[in-house]
Amino acid sequence: MATLDRSAVFRIVSLTLxxxxxxxxxxxxxxxxKKQWVRRRLSALCFFYAVARxxxxxxxxxxxxxxxxxxxxxxxCKHLYLFxxxxxxLAGMAVQVLVYIRTIAISGRSNVVRVGLGAIMLLGFPIQTFGIVYHxxxxxxxxxxKGKVLHPGEPDWNIVYYSTHMAFDLIACVTATFYIVSAARVLGVIRLSKFARYILRDGLLYFFVVxxxxxxxxxxxxQVFSSGAASSLPLAVVLIAIQHLVLGTQRTPPGNVPTSNYDESVSRGPPRFMPSPSQHIDLELESGEFAVSDTAIESQKMSFRSEEQKDKIPSRKQDV
Known part of the structure; x- marks a missing residue:
């Protein structure tokens, strides 16, 4: 009875949160x-966000x-217990697709990430389905x-579903972090785009919480312990995390600089650092989807130009 009471409490807390x-x-x-309506185009990110939500x-x-x-x-009960x-x-699968889209964007649309992580995700879907419906x-x-595994001696096959979900999240998190940290090493930690740090912070926060x-x-x-939280809390946490992970990209990232003078800065000389496409780590929500942007890289180039001009100022004063 105590377990049932805890389950009821967690359900109420989950629904409230x-x-x-x-x-x-x-x-x-x-x-x-609204962005989809204005552009008359439904993006993959918006579709899977709606499914997950x-x-x-x-x-x-x-x-x-x-x-x-x-x-x-x-x-x-026999007709509705699995609903x-x-x-x-379906919500969990949509969440994984959103994480997949985000990881591809961070990697600079790397074909290795696109194919490799996509294959892992697709292979995981039937395994997760097995964990949800088997017996x-x-x-x-x-x-x-409710649905329950009633066969004696069998574990609750939800373990398979959640373990597969954890494995995919871990692989996606490691992949995204690798690309962000690789770019940070080239740009320098201090010079790393504020929005890139923002994505890294929120991405890791999503991963750790989920x-x-x-x-x-x-x-x-x-059956290591019994708390009653398994009834509904994980779904509530994942819903909250993915909503903020997706919707957070709609906010204007701090520290972005105008790029109207970018051509002028390039005409005066090549920048000290020319990143490869895989190091374009700044993200925007453009047309309702994660899109790789050169904003961070251009921002770094503008900062390099500003520092060069600052370095020249003292020498001019000395000449005078």
């Missing part, structure tokens, strides 16, 4: 949709309804309904 964040992000979400909301609502309801019958699981699965049967309890909550759930399904 997720609901508050969904309301808070409505203006930014509408701004994202609304599938997560539906899963959380039905998860709570199925747990607290007393109106189910054995027949109706929260399937919507959570999951309707569990009817005094009008409440990874830890998924690890928590795996340990609970493995």
């Amino acid at each position: 997720a609901g508050g964040d969904v309301i808070q992000t409505i203006p930014a979400t509408l701004a994202l949709y 609304y599938m997560s909301i539906m899963s959380l609502i039905f998860n709570g309804y199925n747990a607290f309801s007393r109106g189910y019958t054995p027949v109706s 929260p699981n399937v919507t959570a699965l 999951r049967d309707p569990y009817f309890n005094q009008g409440a309904c 990874f830890l909550v998924n690890l928590w759930v795996v340990l609970e399904f493995a």
Whole structure:
């Protein structure tokens, strides 16, 4: 009974946190949709963001309804018990596609990342589906309904789903961080674009939060401990994290400088550093999708030019 009480508390907390964040992000979400409408084009990022957002909301609502309801019958439970699981699965897949798009953008649209990470993601989808639906049967309890592994001696196969999700997030995080840090070493840590630091900070924050909550759930399904959080908290955390990861790119990055004088600066001489395409690490949300931009690189070139001019000023005074 104590476990059931904790599960109910976590469901209420999850619905409250997720609901508050969904309301808070409505203006930014509408701004994202408006960009699609103005350009008459639905971007992949906007589509998968919508799938992740609304599938997560539906899963959380039905998860709570199925747990607290007393109106189910054995027949109706048999038809609807998998609905929260399937919507959570679709939301999780959409989240991974968003992470995939972001990682490709950070890598400068590297074909290695595009093919390699894409293959890992696609291979993980059937494994995650297996973890969600395999041997999951309707569990009817005094009008409440949920899916549960009822076969004796079998683990909860949700472990497979969450472990696969964690593995993909880990690979994507390592890949994105590698490209950002590689560019930082060339540009110099102090000269690294503020927006690049912003993306690195939010990306790592997303990874650590989601990874830890998924690890928590795996340990609970493995019966290392029992907290009741596995019922709905992971989905709420992932929803909140991915909303801020995507919508955060709509804000104007701090420290960007105008690039109207870029051609003039190049005509006066080559910059000290000419990065390769894979080192274009500044991101913008352009036309509703992650797009690689040269803004950070141009910003660095402008700063180099400014420093060169500052270096020349003292020498001129001495000549006078």
